[in-house]
Amino acid sequence: LTRSWELKVEKHCFSEWPVFNFQFSIFLNPICKLKKMKKIFTQGRLVTLVVAGVLIIDQLIKIAVKTNMYLHENIHVTDWFYIYFTENNGMAFGLEIFAKLFLTLFRIVAAILITVYLVKLVKRTDKVKNGYLVCLSLILAGAVGNIIDCVFYGEIFSESTHSQIASWVPLGQGYSDWLHGKVVDMFYFPIIDTYWPDWMPFVGGDHFIFFSPIFNFADAAISCGIIALLIFYSHYLNTETHANSSHKEAKK
Numbered sequence: 001l002t003r004s005w006e007l008k009v010e011k012h013c014f015s016e017w018p019v020f021n022f023q024f025s026i027f028l029n030p031i032c033k034l035k036k037m038k039k040i041f042t043q044g045r046l047v048t049l050v051v052a053g054v055l056i057i058d059q060l061i062k063i064a065v066k067t068n069m070y071l072h073e074n075i076h077v078t079d080w081f082y083i084y085f086t087e088n089n090g091m092a093f094g095l096e097i098f099a100k101l102f103l104t105l106f107r108i109v110a111a112i113l114i115t116v117y118l119v120k121l122v123k124r125t126d127k128v129k130n131g132y133l134v135c136l137s138l139i140l141a142g143a144v145g146n147i148i149d150c151v152f153y154g155e156i157f158s159e160s161t162h163s164q165i166a167s168w169v170p171l172g173q174g175y176s177d178w179l180h181g182k183v184v185d186m187f188y189f190p191i192i193d194t195y196w197p198d199w200m201p202f203v204g205g206d207h208f209i210f211f212s213p214i215f216n217f218a219d220a221a222i223s224c225g226i227i228a229l230l231i232f233y234s235h236y237l238n239t240e241t242h243a244n245s246s247h248k249e250a251k252k
Contacts, residue, residue, distance in 0.1 A: 044122045054141035058217040062184040071160040080191045087182035104150040104179045114140045138225030145218030154181035185214045
């Protein structure tokens with residue numbers, strides 16, 4: 001009976017000739033709208049929308065800052081928020097650990113792996129939760145956003161300095177080579193800006209700032225995606241890992 005009812009609802013919603021009378025259709029129309037929305041707003045389109053949205057916003061902000069501000073120029077928004085233009089060769093939040101080329105290639109490989117994983121999830125018959133896909137999409141979009149800086153910015157922009165604002169240049173006449181561009185950062189939140197008490201051992205009298213890293217929109221997307229994954233989908237990650245392991249063992 002249940003399956004028969006579902007089939008009738010499907011036929012009513014997607015057929016040109018509804019199978020229910022007018023009274024029933026009044027109650028079924030909201031259900032039909034939801035079903036049609038699900039068919040239009042697929043998980044693949046959701047992933048595409050999130051990734052494209054983050055990339056567009058990230059690049060618009062970076063280009064606006066790079067082509068309108070001197071290096072290390074800052075705009076005071078509030079006492080705890082500045083637009084502070086800086087560039088870095090490293091990973092998220094300006095961390096510099098390994099060589100530039102290695103970091104760029106690492107980002108590219110990571111982005112490819114996440115993309116492959118997302119495609120597999122979207123194509124699965126047993127659908128995963130949309131929130132899980134959104135988290136992964138945020139991480140992917142953030143990684144790609146910074147990859148664009150590393151790969152292209154050195155070739156298409158002149159150098160940003162304390163006395164010169166960068167501008168667009170013909171391809172190949174930029175400040176660096178392919179894969180060696182600098183990542184543009186601009187968000188600075190010195191929420192606490194003070195000094196350690198003099199009586200504190202080792203750090204007494206030293207300047208203390210929280211939060212000192214300068215980051216961009218792509219970094220924020222990566223951080224939000226990772227934090228949300230750990231808070232809301234940590235059990236889901238464990239389930240996925242065990243499922244993949246069981247699948248590999250079954251193949252053996």
